[in-house]
Amino acid sequence: MDEAAFLERISARLGRSIPEDRPPRNVQGAPDFWRQRSSGAQELILRFQAELEKLGGQVERFEDRSAMLAFLKSLLKDLDPTRIGVWGGNFMDEYQLEEVLSPYEVVTWGNQGVEAFQAAEVSISGCAFAIADTGTMVMMSSETHGRSVAVLPTVHIVILRQEQIHGTMGEVLESLSQMGRSLPASVHFISGASRSSDIENDQTIGIHGPARIVAFIL
Amino acid sequence: MPSTTNRHTPDLLDRTRLALQDDFLRAAVRFTADRLRDKKQSSTEEFGHWEEWRERGRAIRAHTINHLDYYLKQFVDQVRQTGGHVHFAKDAGEAVTSVMQIVREKKARSVVKSKSMVSEEIHINEHLIEAGIEVVETDLGEYIVQLAGETPSHIIIPAIHKTREQIKTLFTNAGGEHLTTDTKVLAGFARKTLREKFLKADIGITGCNFGIAESGTVVLYTNEGNADMVTNLPKTHIVLMGMERILPSFADLEVFANLLPRSATGQKLTTYMSMITGPRRQGDRDGAESLHIIILDNGRSEQLGDPEFQDILHCIRCGACLNVCPVYRQIGGHAYGSVYPGPIGAVLSPLLYQGKQYEDLPFASSLCGACYEACPVKIPIHDMLVRLRARKVRSGHVAKAEQLAFRGYKMIFSHHRRYRLAIKTGRVLQETMAQNGYIQSGFGPLAGWTESRYAPTLKEEPFRDKWEALSKTLKTKS
Amino acid sequence: MKVSLFTTCLVDSLFPNVAEAMVKILDRYGVEVDFPHGQTCCGQPAFNSGYVDEAREVAKTLLDAFDQSEYVVAPSGSCTGMIHHYYADLFAGLPDWEDKAERLINKTYEFSQFMVNVLGVTDLGARFPHRVAYHPSCHGARLLGIKNEPEQLLDHIQDIQRVNFPHAHDCCGFGGTFAIKMSDISGAMVEEKTKHVVESEAEVLVSTDMGCLMNIDGRLRYENQKVQVKHLAEVLYEGLPAEKE
Ligand code: SF4
Numbered sequence: 001m002d003e004a005a006f007l008e009r010i011s012a013r014l015g016r017s018i019p020e021d022r023p024p025r026n027v028q029g030a031p032d033f034w035r036q037r038s039s040g041a042q043e044l045i046l047r048f049q050a051e052l053e054k055l056g057g058q059v060e061r062f063e064d065r066s067a068m069l070a071f072l073k074s075l076l077k078d079l080d081p082t083r084i085g086v087w088g089g090n091f092m093d094e095y096q097l098e099e100v101l102s103p104y105e106v107v108t109w110g111n112q113g114v115e116a117f118q119a120a121e122v123s124i125s126g127c128a129f130a131i132a133d134t135g136t137m138v139m140m141s142s143e144t145h146g147r148s149v150a151v152l153p154t155v156h157i158v159i160l161r162q163e164q165i166h167g168t169m170g171e172v173l174e175s176l177s178q179m180g181r182s183l184p185a186s187v188h189f190i191s192g193a194s195r196s197s198d199i200e201n202d203q204t205i206g207i208h209g210p211a212r213i214v215a216f217i218l
Numbered sequence: 219m220p221s222t223t224n225r226h227t228p229d230l231l232d233r234t235r236l237a238l239q240d241d242f243l244r245a246a247v248r249f250t251a252d253r254l255r256d257k258k259q260s261s262t263e264e265f266g267h268w269e270e271w272r273e274r275g276r277a278i279r280a281h282t283i284n285h286l287d288y289y290l291k292q293f294v295d296q297v298r299q300t301g302g303h304v305h306f307a308k309d310a311g312e313a314v315t316s317v318m319q320i321v322r323e324k325k326a327r328s329v330v331k332s333k334s335m336v337s338e339e340i341h342i343n344e345h346l347i348e349a350g351i352e353v354v355e356t357d358l359g360e361y362i363v364q365l366a367g368e369t370p371s372h373i374i375i376p377a378i379h380k381t382r383e384q385i386k387t388l389f390t391n392a393g394g395e396h397l398t399t400d401t402k403v404l405a406g407f408a409r410k411t412l413r414e415k416f417l418k419a420d421i422g423i424t425g426c427n428f429g430i431a432e433s434g435t436v437v438l439y440t441n442e443g444n445a446d447m448v449t450n451l452p453k454t455h456i457v458l459m460g461m462e463r464i465l466p467s468f469a470d471l472e473v474f475a476n477l478l479p480r481s482a483t484g485q486k487l488t489t490y491m492s493m494i495t496g497p498r499r500q501g502d503r504d505g506a507e508s509l510h511i512i513i514l515d516n517g518r519s520e521q522l523g524d525p526e527f528q529d530i531l532h533c534i535r536c537g538a539c540l541n542v543c544p545v546y547r548q549i550g551g552h553a554y555g556s557v558y559p560g561p562i563g564a565v566l567s568p569l570l571y572q573g574k575q576y577e578d579l580p581f582a583s584s585l586c587g588a589c590y591e592a593c594p595v596k597i598p599i600h601d602m603l604v605r606l607r608a609r610k611v612r613s614g615h616v617a618k619a620e621q622l623a624f625r626g627y628k629m630i631f632s633h634h635r636r637y638r639l640a641i642k643t644g645r646v647l648q649e650t651m652a653q654n655g656y657i658q659s660g661f662g663p664l665a666g667w668t669e670s671r672y673a674p675t676l677k678e679e680p681f682r683d684k685w686e687a688l689s690k691t692l693k694t695k696s
Numbered sequence: 697m698k699v700s701l702f703t704t705c706l707v708d709s710l711f712p713n714v715a716e717a718m719v720k721i722l723d724r725y726g727v728e729v730d731f732p733h734g735q736t737c738c739g740q741p742a743f744n745s746g747y748v749d750e751a752r753e754v755a756k757t758l759l760d761a762f763d764q765s766e767y768v769v770a771p772s773g774s775c776t777g778m779i780h781h782y783y784a785d786l787f788a789g790l791p792d793w794e795d796k797a798e799r800l801i802n803k804t805y806e807f808s809q810f811m812v813n814v815l816g817v818t819d820l821g822a823r824f825p826h827r828v829a830y831h832p833s834c835h836g837a838r839l840l841g842i843k844n845e846p847e848q849l850l851d852h853i854q855d856i857q858r859v860n861f862p863h864a865h866d867c868c869g870f871g872g873t874f875a876i877k878m879s880d881i882s883g884a885m886v887e888e889k890t891k892h893v894v895e896s897e898a899e900v901l902v903s904t905d906m907g908c909l910m911n912i913d914g915r916l917r918y919e920n921q922k923v924q925v926k927h928l929a930e931v932l933y934e935g936l937p938a939e940k941e
Contacts, residue, residue, distance in 0.1 A: 001306045001307065001308040001312060001515075002306065003294065003304070003306055005306075006306040006308065006461075006513070006515065007287050007290065007291055009308075009515070009519050010286050010287040010290065010461070010519055010522060011287045013519050013520070013522035013523040014284065014285075014286070014287065014522055014523050015523055018287045018288060018291065019285060019287070019288045022288070023281070023284075023285040023288055025281055025466075027274065027277040027278060027281065028278070028466070028467065028469055028470060029467070029469030029470055029472055029473065030274070030469070030472045030473055030476075031267070031270050031271070031274055033267065033270075034267075051486070055489075109503065110503065113503040113504060114417075114451065114503070114504050118417065133486070134486045134487040136487060136491075141498075141499075141502060141504075141505060142499075142501075142502065143499075143501035143502060143503070146502070146503055146504045147446065147450045147504050147505055148450060148451075148504045150446075151443055151446045151447060151450065168472070169472050169475055169476075169487075170469065170472040173468040173469065173471055173472050174468065174469065176433075176468050176493075177432065177433070177467065177468040177469065180433075181299065181300075183433055183435070183495050184495070184499065185300075185494065185495055185496050185497060185498050185499050185502060185505050186449070186450070186492065186493065186494060186495075186505055187435075187492075187493040187495070188446065188490065188491075188492050188493070189487070189490065189491035189492070189493075190489065190490060191486075191487045191488070191489050191490075191491075192489050193489065194441070194442055194443040194489060194490075195441050195442065195489055196358045196359070196405065196441060196442045197375070197441075198357070198358040198359035198362065198375065198376070198377050199358070199362075199377075199382055199385055199401045199404055199405065200246070200380075200381065200382050200401070201249065201250050201253060201375075202382075202401040204401045204402060204405040206405075206409070207358055207405055207408065207409055207441075207442040207443070207444075208356070208409060208412065208413075208442045208443040208444045208446075208447055209442070209443030209446065209447075209489075209490070210443075231878075231880070234878070234880055234881055235880055238880055238881070238884055244884075544866050544867040544869070544885050545878075545881055545885070547866075547888075548881050548884040548885060548888075549881060549884075581874070581877055581878060582878055582881065583871070583874065584834070584867045584869060584870060584871025584874045584875075584882065584885070585744055585834075585835075585871055585872075585874070586834035586835075586838065586866075586867035586871065587834055587835070587838035587839055588834070588838070588865075588866070588867065590838065591838055600838075600839075604743065604744055604746070604782075606746075607744070607745060607746030608746040608747075608748045609746070610746055611745070611746035611747055611748075612746075616746075620745075624742050624745065624747040624750045625750065627741065627742055627747075627750060627754070628742065628747075628749075628750035628753050628754060631705070631736045631737045631739075631754040631757070632736070632753045632754050632756065632757060633736070633757070634733055634734050634735065634736050634757065634761075637705070637736040637737075641708075641709045644709075656914070656917055658918075663876050664876070665879075666875075666876060666877075666879025666880070666883075667875055667876060667879050667882075667883075667914075669879060669880075669883060670879070670882075670883030670884075670886065670887065670915065670918065671883065671886060671911065671914030671915040671917075671918045672913075672914040672915075672917045672918050673910075673914055674710045674711075674910050674913070674914065675710070676709050676710060677709065677710060677711070677712055679712065680708045680709045680712060681703050681707065681708045681709075681712035681715045681716070681731075682703070682708055682731065682733060684712055684716070685731045685733075688716060688719060689729075689730075689731070692719070692720075692723045692729065693723060694723050694726050694727060694728045694729070695728065
């Protein structure tokens with residue numbers, strides 16, 4: 001069926017022609033009481049941490065980069081991956097990951113793609129936003145920030161800066177709305193590890209995506 | 219209709235009888251439904267202001283559906299601007315044609331799917347398989363159901379009716395070696411097998427939970443992450459969406475991101491909320507290269523402008539009405555014989571497919587209203603069930619005996635003298651059946667009732683005959 | 697204050713004691729009660745089965761019978777719910793009837809709502825030393841919007857022992873003609889309900905609707921269980937101290 005006929009049918013059923021202007025609305029988005037909630041930065045970090053931990057995620061907070069790198073080093077030693085996938089671009093430099101990652105085979109997104117990341121056990125990325133209410137981290141796709149980085153490996157480590165943590169999803173959605181046409185092809189909200197309860201209601205982790213999520217807050 | 223066994227048992231009563239004999243099924247459904255509704259209850263209580271959120275949800279859906287032409291057009295324009303393709307399908311046949319055309323153009327051999335009720339509605343799997351295409355469901359529950367050659371029995375938990383033993387057998391037949399009934403082992407098999415399927419698939423098919431008009435974004439909720447694989451790895455992504463799945467803006471999405479997961483599974487948010495806006499951008503190394511959105515009418519537009527049923531298009535397919543439904547609880551999803559089971563199915567099925575096929579479904583309800591109470595967008599399902607019953611009666615597709623019975627009811631009950639006489643006569647007639655004040659085994663319309671319980675008897679004197687004497691004993695007089 | 701009794705056809709023909717209990721309680725509170733004989737049934741059996749015209753004709757008996765009444769009180773959340781929830785639509789556009797329907801809607805109360813919200817009574821001074829479980833009727837709670845009025849009345853009864861049971865808010869499977877038409881499903885529902893009630897070790901199951909109680913009682917007797925069923929008005933009335941003349 002062609003578009004015009006399809007839409008005309010809808011208009012006809014609604015008993016008018018298709019409106020040219022945006023229909024006026026008195027109710028849009030979340031209720032006022034919800035939008036007016038505000039919290040301090042510290043509170044947001046704590047809430048984010050608590051929520052993500054409830055979902056089985058691991059949260060580590062660091063005073064500075066060197067503390068984070070030290071922790072990462074020992075974590076990777078534990079995990080003992082052969083291959084690690086990381087965001088491309090200047091991500092490695094930004095956090096000076098080179099040295100810590102040097103014992104491992106490292107693939108970077110952009111230089112490599114799906115095939116290379118498929119065999120990476122661990123991935124390390126940043127995120128665009130985090131949401132305190134739901135323990136969520138938001139990934140946006142780009143040339144150097146492939147979607148696969150967050151979904152293919154078994155362990156996903158996310159480095160985020162505390163100012164990226166917002167209170168509600170609404171704040172993040174507003175930012176997306178303002179991006180207009182520059183919105184990336186994929187915006188991915190991740191809250192905890194991949195899970196399923198489809199086998200007799202018994203929850204199991206890591207069904208398609210990562211089985212372990214670690215958030216580093218700087 | 220598809221050739222799966224669970225759809226073909228002809229009549230609703232037969233199907234419910236079969237379901238009622240299946241003790242495992244009933245226990246499993248009860249267990250899962252209880253769990254989901256308890257979780258919903260606690261998560262909405264913790265969230266607070268639930269009624270305010272519900273009303274918000276209702277108002278936004280009502281506004282959107284009232285201006286569906288405007289928002290759908292906006293959505294479509296936005297999708298095109300991001301480089302996506304849009305197809306319109308007036309019915310299941312046209313939707314299938316669109317899909318098959320894309321499949322041919324892309325010379326696709328294999329398709330991976332993430333859970334989509336619309337894909338069930340148009341039975342796309344059968345058509346793909348017929349054309350020699352491999353189709354793999356990737357939601358764990360859907361995968362199980364697919365291997366069993368069945369259809370989902372719950373819109374959120376498709377394999378609610380399967381035991382781990384059965385799942386082990388299904389997975390073993392699908393090539394699993396050394397499997398046990400351990401959840402981890404079974405899930406591990408599925409992860410490995412499905413990962414291979416994702417990587418080699420030519421096309422990914424998903425549904426669409428919400429389409430955001432302002433940006434042309436498709437929003438998907440999953441816990442497993444399969445939708446991300448499906449949208450990410452194959453070169454082509456086909457979205458099958460009901461035309462009513464629209465929300466005007468991102469701001470509105472916040473309301474539904476709060477309502478949908480809580481209502482469906484009692485989660486604050488599903489593990490993954492994925493937003494797809496157009497195909498992969500230049501330079502991107504993953505994500506589908508081409509995005510096709512197929513927008514389906516299939517009986518939906520018929521409800522627009524109908525004051526009795528338009529609100530059914532507000533539904534966000536959360537499944538909360540199933541989890542609280544005392545009928546669904548007893549018979550499970552397959553007994554409904556439709557893609558959409560439970561209270562929502564009992565309304566939606568006869569509305570989308572006019573004709574006799576699903577006309578009986580609205581009668582499979584005690585009209586207790588639990589569905590309405592649970593519904594995050596306040597759809598008066600119980601009222602719609604009554605209206606659909608009336609529609610069936612108006613159409614004349616009812617048994618003569620029933621018509622006569624209600625004509626008789628009207629005749630007798632529309633005047634108190636005839637009504638009193640009927641009680642008196644009934645009292646005499648019941649003599650032969652009554653024992654100790656109960657009818658223990660009745661016949662005619664009472665036969666079904668007394669199969670599982672006794673029926674009461676008419677009392678010697680109805681209240682109306684006692685009134686005169688009683689009124690004389692009262693102290694308050696005018 | 698004047699109240700017209702809407703007994704409902706079920707109570708009139710099968711459970712006249714319930715109406716009697718209600719009348720006596722209202723009488724104690726100085727309410728003048730009458731019983732307009734023209735009433736029969738609210739029309740719900742036909743309405744819920746899709747026979748709208750038949751339902752309307754029967755419902756008219758109530759509109760006529762109660763047109764002059766000040767208040768109408770019924771021992772049923774379901775029948776009261778039918779009036780409140782559906783009569784406006786049922787009579788929409790019919791001159792005269794439309795107005796009569798609106799008047800009836802505005803003055804009709806379910807018994808416990810009338811006691812608590814109109815008379816302002818929660819403690820009748822009754823005593824009922826038994827273990828009592830309460831089954832909220834679906835139509836009372838969801839169609840009509842009875843909140844905790846029945847429980848307020850129960851909780852003020854002396855020496856009563858309230859017991860809870862799981863899924864109390866689930867339908868018992870009655871649903872009027874549903875129990876006839878879909879008797880298998882309905883039977884499975886009442887079986888589950890009864891199981892919970894019996895497990896609660898209640899001696900008496902109380903509700904505000906005889907439809908539910910008739911259904912549950914039928915199952916209890918079939919299973920030969922000891923639990924008795926009683927309408928809220930019966931429990932209250934039985935528990936009242938004898939009146940000093
Ligand atoms: S009718 Fe309401 S409760 Fe049922 S699936 Fe739709 S939105 Fe959910």
